[in-house]
Amino acid sequence: MSLRIILFLILWSGSLVVPLTTSQAQGPEKRPAPTADQSYRNPILPGDFQNTDVIRVGTTYYYISATKELSPGMLIMVSKDLVNWKPIGHAVNDLTQIHPRYNCDRMEGNSRGIWAGSIRHHNNRFYVYFTDPDYGLFVTTATRPEGPWSRLTPIKKEAGWDDPCPFWDDNGQAYLVMTSFADAYKIRLFRMRNDSKALLDTGTVLYQGKGSEANKLYKINGYYYHFYSEVTGEGRIPFMARARTIQGPYTERRQLIHKAEGEPNQGGLVQTTGGQWYFVTHHGNAYWCGREASLLPVVWQDGWPLWGKPGADGIGNMVWSAEKPRQTGPIDTLQTSDEFSTATLSPQWEWYFQPRPDKWSLTENPGFLRLYACKPLQTDQLTKTTNVLTQRPLRTDKNVVTVKMDISHMVNGQAAGVALFGKTTGRIHVRRSDAGFRFICDQPATSTAIEAIDSRAQYVWFRASWNKAGEAHFSYSTNGQHFEELGQVYQITNFGNYLGAKLGLYTVNDSADSGFVDIDWFHYHTDRP
Structure with missing residues (x-):
C-alpha cells in the first residue's frame, strides 16, 4: 500500500467521532495536556449569570439565566463552544x-x-x-431563540414553586417537574396537556429532601434521570436519581460532585456533537457579583455522570481549568461595550424594573441613548429611581467602565451619572443648579463634591473601576483625557438572596419629570479571562 493511501486512512479514521454513551464512559479519556490556547478557565462567566440552564440544538448551544426584577427578563445567550457566550435576547419583554x-x-x-x-x-x-415565587408558573415559546417570544401563559397561579423543567417522552406525552418550597420542598412530577401549556394533574411526589430543587429531567440510554440538588452536611450538593419509567420510583441516586467554592449546583447537562458531555453550573453563595457560571467536563461511570475530576470514592471534584470542547480560537470578551448606534437596545442591557417607555430613546438623536429624567418614587434611593439601565459587573482583576455623556439639556435639580449598587450604592454623577454643574460622588454615609463648573459645558466623562474584590473607584473628566478621582474606595455589595450587584446608567430629577441627557457611548474594558 502506498504511503499516500496509508496517510489518508490514518487521517480519515481520526476524524470519526463515536458518540459517548453511559455504557462506554467508564473513566476519564487519556489525552495530551492542552496548551494555553486550547484550554479555558472557570468561571467562564464571571458575573451574575445565575440559575442556569443550557441546551444544544444542532451545533449551537443556548443558555438562559434568571433575571429577577430586571426587564426585559430571562436572558438568552448563544455559543458554539460552551466557553464563549454572547447575549442575543430575552424571553420576557414586559x-x-x-x-x-x-x-x-x-x-x-x-x-x-x-x-x-x-x-x-x-x-x-x-x-x-x-x-415567580409569589405568582406561580409561566411559559413562553418562540420559533427562534432571538424571539419574538409569545406572551406569557400562566400555568399554575400559586405561590411557593420553583425550578420547573419540562420533558417530552418518546410517545409525545409532556411532563413537568417542579419543587414546592412552600410544601417542605417536595419535588412533584406533573403530566402536561399536548400543547404543554396546562397541567393535567396535581403531581406525583418524586423526592423530598432538605431544600431539594434545581430540577432537570433527561432520558439517556433507556434511563430517566432526575437531576436535583439538596442540602446535606457537606452543603448544597448536586445529585442524580434514575429509573426505568418516568414516574419512578427513582430508587437509585448518586452524588455528582463534592462541595466546592460557591457550591456548584443549578445548571444543565449537555452533550456535544462529538459525544462529549459537560455540565454548565452556577456557583457563588456570597459573592458581591452574584452567581458566576462554570463549565465542568462530565465523566460517566457505571451509568452516572460525574462532574469534573472523579475521585477514588466515585464522586466528582471541581476543576478550575480544562480543555475547550471545541477549538474556536481565543476566548472572547463578553458583549459589554455599546456605541448606541442601533435603533434597538443591545441585549446585554436590562432595566431595573419595567421602564417608562416614553422616557428613553435610541432614535430621537441617532447614535446616542437619550434618557429623560423622571421624579423618583423615593428621593435619594437609586432602587426607587425610574429607568435605571443596568449591566452585570464582572468579577475579574481589572474592570474599567467609561461613559461619555452630553449634559447640555439638563435642567436645574437634575442629576445624571453611573452607579454600582446592591444593598448599598456607590455612584458618581453631575448635578445642575443655578450655580452650574457639580460633580458629586455618593457612597454609604459619605458624599464628596467639587466646586461648580461652567454651566455651558456640553460633554462630561464618568469612569468606574474595580477589582475582583469589588473595591471600586470613581472618577470624572471634562475633556475625556484627564480623569480626577472623587470620593473614597467603595466596596461593591450584592442585594442578598444570591442576587448580584448592578452597574447602572441613570438620570433623575427630584422636582419634576424634566430634562434629559444623551449618552454617546459606554466602554467596558476587562482583563477577562
Whole structure:
C-alpha cells in the first residue's frame, strides 16, 4: 500500500467521532495536556449569570439565566463552544405580564420576579418555563431563540414553586417537574396537556429532601434521570436519581460532585456533537457579583455522570481549568461595550424594573441613548429611581467602565451619572443648579463634591473601576483625557438572596419629570479571562 493511501486512512479514521454513551464512559479519556490556547478557565462567566440552564440544538448551544426584577427578563445567550457566550435576547419583554408591582410606578418585589427556569426545544419550537415565587408558573415559546417570544401563559397561579423543567417522552406525552418550597420542598412530577401549556394533574411526589430543587429531567440510554440538588452536611450538593419509567420510583441516586467554592449546583447537562458531555453550573453563595457560571467536563461511570475530576470514592471534584470542547480560537470578551448606534437596545442591557417607555430613546438623536429624567418614587434611593439601565459587573482583576455623556439639556435639580449598587450604592454623577454643574460622588454615609463648573459645558466623562474584590473607584473628566478621582474606595455589595450587584446608567430629577441627557457611548474594558 502506498504511503499516500496509508496517510489518508490514518487521517480519515481520526476524524470519526463515536458518540459517548453511559455504557462506554467508564473513566476519564487519556489525552495530551492542552496548551494555553486550547484550554479555558472557570468561571467562564464571571458575573451574575445565575440559575442556569443550557441546551444544544444542532451545533449551537443556548443558555438562559434568571433575571429577577430586571426587564426585559430571562436572558438568552448563544455559543458554539460552551466557553464563549454572547447575549442575543430575552424571553420576557414586559414584567407586568407577571404582576403590576414590577412596573415603574411601583418598583416592588426586589429579588422576586423571574426565578430559575428551563429552556427546551421541541417540535421546532423553543420553550422557556420559569416561576415567580409569589405568582406561580409561566411559559413562553418562540420559533427562534432571538424571539419574538409569545406572551406569557400562566400555568399554575400559586405561590411557593420553583425550578420547573419540562420533558417530552418518546410517545409525545409532556411532563413537568417542579419543587414546592412552600410544601417542605417536595419535588412533584406533573403530566402536561399536548400543547404543554396546562397541567393535567396535581403531581406525583418524586423526592423530598432538605431544600431539594434545581430540577432537570433527561432520558439517556433507556434511563430517566432526575437531576436535583439538596442540602446535606457537606452543603448544597448536586445529585442524580434514575429509573426505568418516568414516574419512578427513582430508587437509585448518586452524588455528582463534592462541595466546592460557591457550591456548584443549578445548571444543565449537555452533550456535544462529538459525544462529549459537560455540565454548565452556577456557583457563588456570597459573592458581591452574584452567581458566576462554570463549565465542568462530565465523566460517566457505571451509568452516572460525574462532574469534573472523579475521585477514588466515585464522586466528582471541581476543576478550575480544562480543555475547550471545541477549538474556536481565543476566548472572547463578553458583549459589554455599546456605541448606541442601533435603533434597538443591545441585549446585554436590562432595566431595573419595567421602564417608562416614553422616557428613553435610541432614535430621537441617532447614535446616542437619550434618557429623560423622571421624579423618583423615593428621593435619594437609586432602587426607587425610574429607568435605571443596568449591566452585570464582572468579577475579574481589572474592570474599567467609561461613559461619555452630553449634559447640555439638563435642567436645574437634575442629576445624571453611573452607579454600582446592591444593598448599598456607590455612584458618581453631575448635578445642575443655578450655580452650574457639580460633580458629586455618593457612597454609604459619605458624599464628596467639587466646586461648580461652567454651566455651558456640553460633554462630561464618568469612569468606574474595580477589582475582583469589588473595591471600586470613581472618577470624572471634562475633556475625556484627564480623569480626577472623587470620593473614597467603595466596596461593591450584592442585594442578598444570591442576587448580584448592578452597574447602572441613570438620570433623575427630584422636582419634576424634566430634562434629559444623551449618552454617546459606554466602554467596558476587562482583563477577562
